Amino acid sequence: MHTIVVFGASGQLGQCLQKLAREQNLEQINFLSSQQANILDVDTLQKVFAEYKPAYCINCAAYTAVDKAEDEAEQAMKLNRDGVSNLSRLCREQDATLIHISTDFVFSGSHHLPLTESEDTLPINVYGESKLAGEKAVVALTQKHFIIRTSWLYSEYGNNFVKTMLRLGKEREQLKVIWDQVGSPTYAMDLATCILSIIKSKTSQYGLYHYSNEGVASWYDFAQAIFELSRMAxxxxxxxxxxxxxxxxxxxxxxxxxxKIKRTLGIAIPYWKHSLQTCINRLYISTDDK
Structure with missing residues (x-):
């Protein structure tokens, strides 16, 4: 494999990539946290590119606090647009391929059929606006790119809906969960596997792709499945x-x-409940180990 640099490596997806790299003995992947390489710091980024000379850059760095972004629009735009612009320019100058992670929040939510990559975007919050601005920066600044939109990301790492439900389930006998927001949960380990598959394939089918686990759920359905699979009453x-x-x-x-991602890149996508069971099993194993 070519040399790879992962930015924002301390987040959910970054930690999943690290786990896969360890399991597969992929020594060519270099993981940098936002403290080690802030994508807003051009000087530091230039040093990273000079040192590693990456063929691929995976951008997991992002402002992801959806509600806080409403009050911190400037900070969200800086990281999700300007930071992405910095990476895109350097990737173009150094002839590196950029794999950038985006979100389903670029859509308005007014649709009733699964959304293709060509569907019109119309974010309804600042976070979505900032992520869409980042997508546009990638497209404008570097040709060799993969933009992967994902949704409802969870894993054994960081803070996410699955871990929150498991924690609350131990504290309470009853919970209220929203049922009128519908999407597809995505196990970050599956997304990490997809990203490494794209790199290993050496494909040049650049562009915008959608990736989430197969199937559809509301947050209510998601919560019910979490408690059923973890056998919590x-x-x-x-x-x-x-x-x-x-x-x-x-x-x-x-x-x-x-x-598109299945047809063009040959990516196999697991069903969301199957992946959820895998994650829950791993969470309980790690808890037992402690």
Missing amino acids: VKVTPVRSAEYLTKARRPAYSVMDKS
Whole structure:
């Protein structure tokens, strides 16, 4: 494999990539946290490129606090647009391929059929706007790129919906969870596997792709599955979004069509409940080890 640099390596996806690299003995992958290589710091980025001379850069660095972004629009735009611009320029100058992670939040949520890559984008919150701006920067600044939109990311690492539900399930007998927001949960380990598969294939079919696990769920469905698969006796009550107001609006429907990535890049995608079971099993194993 070619030399690879992962930016934002301390996040969920970055840690999943690190786990896969260890399991597969991939010594060519270099992992840099945002503290080691802030994508807003051009001087540091230039030093990273000079030292590693990467053939591929995987950008996992992002401002992801959806509600806080409503009050911190400038910070969100800086990281998700300007930082991505910095990486894109350097990738073009150094002839490196950029793999950039984006989100289903670039869509309005007003659709009722799975969204293709050619569907019109219309973000309804600052986070979505900043991520769409990052996508546009990649397209404008470097030709050798893969933009991968994903959704509802979870894993054994970091803070995410699965770990929050498991924690709350131990503290409470009843929970209220939104049922009128529909999407596709994505196991970050599956996404990491997809990214490494793209690199290993050496494909030059650059462009925008959708990747989430197969299937459709509401947050209520997702929570129910978490408790069923982990055998926790928690009563989950479905509620409307209007009963659980948040600073930022969320898309009501953001199920993405994955036909392109399967057809063009030959990527196999697991069903969301199967991957959820894998993650829960691993979480319990790691807890038992402690």
